[in-house]
Amino acid sequence: MTSSGGLRGYFVRSENARGFSLLAPTLILLVLMMVIPIIMLVARSFWTQSGMIETADFSLVNYQMFFEKKIYLYVLGKSLLISGSVTFATLILAYPAAYFVAFRVKKNKLIWLILITVPFWTSYLLRVFAWKLMLGYNGVVNSGLIGIGIIDEPLGFLLHNVNAVVLTLAHAWAAFAILPIYVSLEKIDKSLLEAAADLGEGPIRSFLRVTLPLSMPGVIAASLLVFIPTVGDYVTPKLVGGSSGIMIGNLVTNMFGRGNNWPMGSAIAVMMMISITLVVCIYLWLISQVKKRSN
Amino acid sequence: MTTVAIDIRGVSKVYNPGSNQAVQALDTVSLTINDNEFFTLLGPSGCGKTTLLRLIAGFEQVTGGEIMLFDEEIENLEPSQRPVNTVFQHYALFPHMTVAQNVAFGLERLKKPQAEIDATVERVLSLVKMKELGDRRPNQLSGGQQQRVALARALAPSPKVLLLDEPLSALDLKLRQNMREELKQLQRETGITFVFVTHDQEEALAMSDRIAVMSNGEVQQIGAPTDIYEHPVNRFVADFIGDTNFLDGEITSVNDDLVTCRVGSESLFEAANSGNHSVGDQVTLFLRPEKITLSAAGDASRQGRVANIVYLGNQAAYTVDMGDGIELTAQARPREDGNLPFATNDTISVDYSARALRVLAK
Ligand SMILES: Nc1ncnc2c1ncn2[C@@H]1O[C@H](COP(=O)(O)OP(=O)(O)O)[C@@H](O)[C@H]1O
Ligand SMILES: [Mg+2]
Numbered sequence: 015m016t017s018s019g020g021l022r023g024y025f026v027r028s029e030n031a032r033g034f035s036l037l038a039p040t041l042i043l044l045v046l047m048m049v050i051p052i053i054m055l056v057a058r059s060f061w062t063q064s065g066m067i068e069t070a071d072f073s074l075v076n077y078q079m080f081f082e083k084k085i086y087l088y089v090l091g092k093s094l095l096i097s098g099s100v101t102f103a104t105l106i107l108a109y110p111a112a113y114f115v116a117f118r119v120k121k122n123k124l125i126w127l128i129l130i131t132v133p134f135w136t137s138y139l140l141r142v143f144a145w146k147l148m149l150g151y152n153g154v155v156n157s158g159l160i161g162i163g164i165i166d167e168p169l170g171f172l173l174h175n176v177n178a179v180v181l182t183l184a185h186a187w188a189a190f191a192i193l194p195i196y197v198s199l200e201k202i203d204k205s206l207l208e209a210a211a212d213l214g215e216g217p218i219r220s221f222l223r224v225t226l227p228l229s230m231p232g233v234i235a236a237s238l239l240v241f242i243p244t245v246g247d248y249v250t251p252k253l254v255g256g257s258s259g260i261m262i263g264n265l266v267t268n269m270f271g272r273g274n275n276w277p278m279g280s281a282i283a284v285m286m287m288i289s290i291t292l293v294v295c296i297y298l299w300l301i302s303q304v305k306k307r308s309n
Numbered sequence: 310m311t312t313v314a315i316d317i318r319g320v321s322k323v324y325n326p327g328s329n330q331a332v333q334a335l336d337t338v339s340l341t342i343n344d345n346e347f348f349t350l351l352g353p354s355g356c357g358k359t360t361l362l363r364l365i366a367g368f369e370q371v372t373g374g375e376i377m378l379f380d381e382e383i384e385n386l387e388p389s390q391r392p393v394n395t396v397f398q399h400y401a402l403f404p405h406m407t408v409a410q411n412v413a414f415g416l417e418r419l420k421k422p423q424a425e426i427d428a429t430v431e432r433v434l435s436l437v438k439m440k441e442l443g444d445r446r447p448n449q450l451s452g453g454q455q456q457r458v459a460l461a462r463a464l465a466p467s468p469k470v471l472l473l474d475e476p477l478s479a480l481d482l483k484l485r486q487n488m489r490e491e492l493k494q495l496q497r498e499t500g501i502t503f504v505f506v507t508h509d510q511e512e513a514l515a516m517s518d519r520i521a522v523m524s525n526g527e528v529q530q531i532g533a534p535t536d537i538y539e540h541p542v543n544r545f546v547a548d549f550i551g552d553t554n555f556l557d558g559e560i561t562s563v564n565d566d567l568v569t570c571r572v573g574s575e576s577l578f579e580a581a582n583s584g585n586h587s588v589g590d591q592v593t594l595f596l597r598p599e600k601i602t603l604s605a606a607g608d609a610s611r612q613g614r615v616a617n618i619v620y621l622g623n624q625a626a627y628t629v630d631m632g633d634g635i636e637l638t639a640q641a642r643p644r645e646d647g648n649l650p651f652a653t654n655d656t657i658s659v660d661y662s663a664r665a666l667r668v669l670a671k
Contacts, residue, residue: 209401211388213415
């Protein structure tokens with residue numbers, strides 16, 4: 015063995031140095047792509063903009079504006095509500111699908127999972143447009159209903175409203191909910207369900223007393239995976255939401271685009287992050303309370 | 310008068326019928342299990358014990374035959390509707406519930422007042438000596454404790470029949486021996502019919518009122534432990550239960566109560582005549598090691614040379630070469646000073662009564 019001196023020796027001896035050097039690629043990427051942009055965003059939210067001139071002096075003027083003009087809080091609140099509904103709708107759609115693959119499919123589960131996720135290999139934008147075609151004035155749903163004679167005139171309320179946003183987002187994020195729920199269902203020991211039946215419970219009560227509680231970790235993970243990113247979505251509301259389906263992400267893009275007020279846009283984004291964090295914390299706290307109760 | 314708890318009539322079970330992976334797990338099995346009986350299904354791994362238990366519990370459907378529970382056909386009853394409870398091989402305790410909640414699981418459906426449920430849970434938990442641990446989660450328990458909880462959970466709804474699938478196999482030796490006695494006692498106290506599955510012959514002999522020995526999906530023999538041990542009907546049963554010496558040979562003469570049999574080229578053995586034997590029959594004789602007495606070479610009719618010794622603590626197993634290609638295994642206790650009575654290559658006397666040597670059909 016060679017004597018371990020110098021830099022090499024330091025790496026051989028120091029557990030921490032080795033750990034950091036192994037983490038380095040991820041760490042650098044994370045700092046470059048996440049930490050620095052967020053610091054820049056927070057910093058800019060305290061700057062001011064008048065006309066074309068951006069002033070890098072500390073000021074709370076953007077936050078003052080945020081709370082004074084009711085529109086910001088209103089749209090933020092609505093976005094949280096929309097995302098909440100999206101999360102709920104996604105779970106309702108995803109749970110049966112995950113359940114089906116986990117318990118009813120006996121062979122080729124992998125193929126089923128791939129088939130379920132295939133639609134999600136296409137561009138997000140394409141999928142939103144697909145819903146536009148489905149729900150539009152001359153879209154698939156309307157012409158189908160007219161074709162079988164249920165309605166005479168196209169329904170106008172399908173597109174350009176909150177419902178269209180919820181439907182489109184729920185579909186777009188379904189795969190992200192199906193997979194974690196599937197994993198938690200798949201992990202359930204099948205003999206537990208036999209034990210429940212053995213002790214006299216029918217299928218519905220077995221599900222409520224055994225399957226559902228044991229799959230809750232997957233449901234919670236799925237709800238976070240869907241809720242957090244959908245709050246800030248701006249493509250779907252822009253394409254299918256109309257004026258009533260506008261969300262906080264649209265206000266942010268506006269400020270960074272036509273509005274040309276990056277500091278204000280940053281402040282809105284920061285408020286959005288804070289409120290998401292708060293909602294998630296409250297959600298997880300509620301869950302822990304429910305868990306404590308059941309003991 | 311004995312009541313029949315479970316009547317299994319010509320039951321067959323084929324898994325994946327019609328496919329190239331079809332497995333005949335049970336082949337026209339018939340047996341009756343009496344009320345209040347400790348009945349054991351004994352056989353090597355893969356012989357169909359679990360399958361039979363699952364058919365009784367209702368987790369699988371019979372391919373042929375029928376199962377009667379207290380004179381009622383149960384084929385159309387869901388597992389949840391059958392008055393039987395199961396202690397699963399790996400316990401299958403609900404991980405998200407405490408011990409007490411696990412035990413109460415089968416009681417809540419009965420819509421009893423909460424106080425009554427609590428009382429039952431407490432009573433059953435103290436029956437299995439787990440009263441103090443009601444608030445624990447299953448993952449905070451040792452294997453033996455989980456086993457007790459599984460037992461308590463299955464006993465709580467007062468089933469008419471308790472099915473136990475190798476409940477002791479995951480425990481270490483000492484605990485297993487303790488649990489044997491506790492289970493047996495529990496069965497006597499509760500008067501519930503136990504159907505106990507095991508591949509451990511010692512366990513079966515120690516606990517059972519009656520044993521069904523199974524192999525390859527068929528029942529080989531049903532009887533009390535002494536019956537099975539002393540009068541096995543075939544070589545499989547004799548071999549599976551306990552240690553045995555087998556001698557293959559041909560009957561050369563038949564008396565009223567003894568037959569003479571030629572083993573090897575010229576050795577003659579006398580054995581108990583169990584009837585239906587005639588000169589020229591090819592038979593297998595069997596002789597349990599503990600029926601043989603070994604002593605220092607003397608005037609005994611048979612002598613042999615010690616070929617091998619396996620020391621077991623309270624005794625030693627001696628393999629004795631009797632010449633003519635015949636070996637017998639026998640046992641001897643260590644002497645008071647702890648030394649073994651014979652050494653390898655000693656010539657010793659081998660005594661046994663002719664009645665201890667039995668004839669098995671080939
Ligand atoms: N679900 C099943 N599908 C196909 N074959 C099975 C199934 N369960 C058991 N078998 C087969 O049936 C036979 C009996 O199995 P089992 O009843 O579990 O035996 P034991 O409990 O005595 O070890 C074995 O050959 C086993 O491979
Ligand atoms: Mg088994």
